[in-house]
Each structure stands twice: as structure tokens, then as C-alpha cells.
């Protein structure tokens with residue numbers, strides 16, 4: 001290929017240095033001569049909080065699927081986690097979960113580490129920074145996209161630095177990983193492209209977090225204590241042990257509750273939880289930080305996969321494409337899985353085409369959307385518990401699968417295998433088809449036979465689930481916040 005060949009993988013550009021951006025930069029580095037990652041923030045050499053990720057101080061529990069991807073891409077990652085004494089844990093054995101009673105604690109094999117987001121992100125960032133063909137460029141805000149003369153393909157971005165110096169960065173492929181405040185819809189509109197349809201389901205949940213020094217007798221053999229909300233008491237809380245022996249407590253309140261903002265309000269919230277044990281533990285600890293709160297917890301899906309026109313050589317990944325209510329603890333794993341999707345689609349393009357970058361953005365979006373359709377169905381069926389008057393209860397595909405999935409979720413409290421299955425689906429270890437496998441359907445049929453008809457049994461087949469979920473990509477904005 002000549003130096004001017006537009007198909008040459010000479011420069012990959014990643015916008016945003018959060019989880020999706022870092023993992024994507026890592027995978028692009030195996031194929032592009034050079035990779036640049038731009039972030040509006042400083043990208044510190046220490047595990048410090050960044051203002052570009054305001055969700056950072058809140059509990060971030062890494063799903064096992066994300067952890068295994070990170071270990072594959074960064075095999076020595078645990079060195080930093082060991083050094084900081086970030087606890088290793090099994091997602092079911094080491095969690096005490098209260099949901100109308102205590103959930104069983106089987107060993108699931110779903111392993112991860114408990115730590116702050118800032119520690120994990122820094123451990124990844126310093127490994128990405130050490131890759132010889134990757135350059136991290138902090139304090140550069142992306143302002144707009146630049147296209148070729150025909151306006152068909154993205155060839156770079158316009159930036160401004162912390163000192164308001166304007167600049168341009170050219171690239172042969174650009175990936176937006178700027179998170180839930182991504183400006184891609186506006187950047188596209190400025191270029192004459194349509195904006196993506198957006199689905200929003202918002203139960204108006206808010207989070208508040210505080211850290212504590214544990215008491216000398218710190219409560220026993222668990223990594224985390226969690227209490228789930230009920231319709232009568234829509235309060236959730238999680239106490240997790242994180243690095244350096246610290247306790248972090250996050251609470252989530254669902255509308256009409258608001259997350260507390262003061263230390264006093266925080267303790268009042270804990271006192272009112274469905275499970276009193278969590279309050280008792282925290283009551284014996286000493287506060288280490290102020291209470292911080294966060295309100296932008298809606299589920300949002302920007303339908304980039306369904307756009308009639310979209311510029312080539314450009315893709316959107318991570319929270320910028322799809323973000324779920326953080327009460328499900330999925331986002332970091334989805335960001336890691338998006339990086340793997342970018343890698344897999346690029347490798348496929350390289351093996352099948354002499355122009356591997358042509359159509360790559362579209363292929364990435366379609367592949368991500370296939371997983372997002374299933375996850376949206378699974379998550380929103382759970383969210384509807386909090387939206388009893390939503391019209392979605394009566395709409396396809398929710399009307400068909402929700403009663404069945406709700407029953408499955410209820411059974412998780414008594415059947416450890418179903419508990420592990422549900423967790424694997426939530427975290428993307430298993431696809432949603434697994435919820436409709438014959439042995440699972442038979443178990444639900446034993447207790448609630450009315451919920452199991454032939455249409456439910458069919459969904460064990462990927463093709464049947466593809467057909468059912470296809471209409472979830474047929475916006476525009478069908479699921480405006482009820």
C-alpha cells in the first residue's frame with residue numbers, strides 16, 4: 001500500500017480516555033501503525049479522580065466478563081490491584097444480597113476485583129500509555145468532526161486545548177468513546193447527517209456515595225453487602241470493601257425518593273433500607289469522605305445501528321452508544337466488550353477485504369446492537385417493575401417475555417443455578433437465549449405453567465430472539481421516557 005492509500009491502517013484515533021477508549025486504543029494498537037487517544041481531562045499518572053468522569057466516586061463493581069477481557073488484554077493488571085489490596089471476590093459466594101430475604105451464596109466462578117474506578121482506570125491507563133505506538137493526549141477537547149470533500153467519510157477531528165488553542169487531528173479511522181455526554185449527535189447534525197433516534201427509559205434513580213474506615217471488628221466473611229429495592233421500599237444500597245481496607249457505601253433511591261446529599265440524610269436513608277444489617281455495619285464505621293450524589297442514571301440507547309446515513313470511517317462505542325441504569329453494574333463490562341467487538345470486526349475486515357476500513361463503523365454498530373437488543377429487553381423488563389403505568393407493559397416484545405422473565409428473577413432467590421444464570425445474562429457472559437433454554441423453561445413451567453407457551457420455548461433459538469428483538473432497533477425514539 002502507498003503512503004497515501006486511504007485504506008492503510010496508519011492512524012487510529014480514539015476520542016475519550018475512559019474504559020471504552022482505553023480498551024479500544026489497546027486493541028487498535030495491534031493493527032494500526034499509530035494510535036492517538038484524546039481526552040478533555042488531565043490523564044493523571046496516579047489513581048486520582050477526574051472531573052471528566054463525574055460518576056467516578058460512586059461504587060463501580062467490575063463484572064466478571066469485563067475482568068476477564070481486561071486480564072486478556074493486560075495480563076499483569078492484577079499487580080497494581082494486589083499492591084493496593086483490592087479484594088478478589090466471587091460474584092455470588094462473596095456477596096450477601098438481601099431481596100425479600102437472603103439470596104443463596106453458591107460459588108459462581110464469576111470472579112473479579114473490588115476497587116475504586118479511579119484505581120482500575122489508572123492501572124489500565126498506565127499500561128496503555130506504555131504501548132509504544134499509542135499516544136495519550138490529555139486536555140484536548142474534541143469540538144467537531146472533519147470529513148473528506150464529498151462529506152462521506154470522517155478524516156479527523158477539530159480540537160481545542162486547555163489554553164483554548166485550536167487544532168486538527170487527521171486519522172484513517174475515528175472512534176467516539178466520549179461517554180454518556182457524547183456530542184456525536186450534534187457533530188453529525190452539523191455535517192448534515194440525521195441524528196440517531198434515542199430510546200430513554202428513566203425510572204429516575206439517583207445515587208449517593210460515602211467512604212468509611214471500617215471498625216476493628218469489620219463484620220466477617222463477605223466482600224459486599226447489598227440490599228435490593230422493593231416496590232414498597234425503593235431503596236438499594238451496597239457496602240463494598242475496596243482497596244486499602246476501606247469501605248465504600250453507595251445508595252440508590254428510585255423516584256419519588258431522591259439520593260441523600262448530607263451525612264445525616266445518608267444515615268437516614270440507610271436506616272430505612274429493607275435490610276437493617278447494612279445500617280448497623282455502617283453505624284460502627286467512621287466517615288472518611290463527604291457524601292457525593294449523581295442523578296443521570298437513565299437507560300439510553302442511541303440507535304447508531306439504525307441510521308439511514310452515517311459517515312464512513314467512524315464508530316461510536318461504550319456509554320456514548322448505550323448506557324444502562326448503573327444499578328445493574330454493567331457499563332464497564334460493556335465498554336470492554338465494545339473494545340473486543342472493534343477488534344473482532346477489524347480482524348474480520350482484514351481477512352475478508354482489501355479495504356478493511358470501509359463499512360467498519362457500520363459493522364461495529366450492527367454487532368454491538370445485536371447484543372444491546374437482548375440486554376435492553378432483559379433490563380427494561382426489570383425496570384418496568386418501577387413503571388407500573390408504562391404503556392411498554394402492553395407492547396411487543398415486553399408483553400410476551402416480561403411475565404416469564406419476572407418469574408425467572410423471582411426464582412433466583414431460591415434456586416442458585418438460576419441466580420448464577422441471571423447474573424451471567426446481566427453481565428453479558430451468556431446471551432439472553434440462555435434464559436429460554438429448555439431446562440430453564442421447564443423449571444419455570446413447574447411453578448407457573450401459565451407463563452410458558454410455545455412462543456417462549458422458541459426463544460432458545462438465536463434466530464427467533466433476533467426476530468423478536470429486531471423491532472427494538474426500529475425507532476425513532478419509540479421508548480421515550482414514560
Ligand SMILES: Cc1cc2nc3c(=O)[nH]c(=O)nc-3n(C[C@H](O)[C@H](O)[C@H](O)COP(=O)(O)OP(=O)(O)OC[C@H]3O[C@@H](n4cnc5c(N)ncnc54)[C@H](O)[C@@H]3O)c2cc1C
Nearest residue numbers: 016018019020040052055060061142178179318319331332
Ligand atoms: C453512578 C454510576 C455508577 C456506576 N457503577 C458501575 C458499576 O458498578 N459497574 C459497572 O460496570 N459500571 C458502572 N457504571 C457505568 C460506568 O461508569 C460506564 O459505563 C463506563 O465508564 C463507560 O465507559 P466509557 O468509556 O464509555 O465512558 P467514560 O468512562 O465516562 O469516559 C468518557 C471519557 O470521554 C472524555 N470526554 C468526554 N467528552 C469529550 C470530548 N468532547 N473531548 C475529549 N474527551 C471527552 C471524558 O473526559 C472521559 O474520560 C456506573 C455509572 C454511574 C453513572
